[in-house]
Amino acid sequence: MTRVKRGTIHHKKRKHLIEYAKGFRWGRKSKLAAAKQGVYKAWSYAFRDRKTKKRNNRALWSIHINALSRQNGMSYSRLMGSLKKNNIIIDRKILSELTTLYPEVFVKIVEKAKG
Numbered sequence: 253m254t255r256v257k258r259g260t261i262h263h264k265k266r267k268h269l270i271e272y273a274k275g276f277r278w279g280r281k282s283k284l285a286a287a288k289q290g291v292y293k294a295w296s297y298a299f300r301d302r303k304t305k306k307r308n309n310r311a312l313w314s315i316h317i318n319a320l321s322r323q324n325g326m327s328y329s330r331l332m333g334s335l336k337k338n339n340i341i342i343d344r345k346i347l348s349e350l351t352t353l354y355p356e357v358f359v360k361i362v363e364k365a366k367g
Contacts, residue, residue, distance in 0.1 A: 313348035320351040324362045334365040 266284055273280055273287035280290040318328035326334075335342065340361065342350075350358040 313344045316348040316351045320358055321362055324359055338365055
């Protein structure tokens with residue numbers, strides 16, 4: 253059986269990893285072991301923070317809805333409960349966008365939920 257040299261594949265793998273580490277500080281951008289460690293850590297942070305971003309956005313939506321609903325004489329929890337009771341199906345993201353872009357529409361929704 254003939255010998256198979258794998259140098260090109262190994263070099264390509266290392267090169268890809270080093271390219272991903274571009275912009276890292278000190279030796280983590282050029283030395284393979286440090287770059288590998290830094291890249292894997294960066295990937296784990298990225299995965300974690302994509303989840304955190306969703307959590308923060310949802311909290312921000314409820315803050316927007318609560319602020320405008322209180323101006324119209326209703327708390328956030330009462331608004332969400334009365335929306336569900338009156339079969340008005342609008343998710344929190346859309347309600348939040350309505351508070352910032354079209355507050356007059358949001359006020360009409362609150363009035364509908366009250367009545």
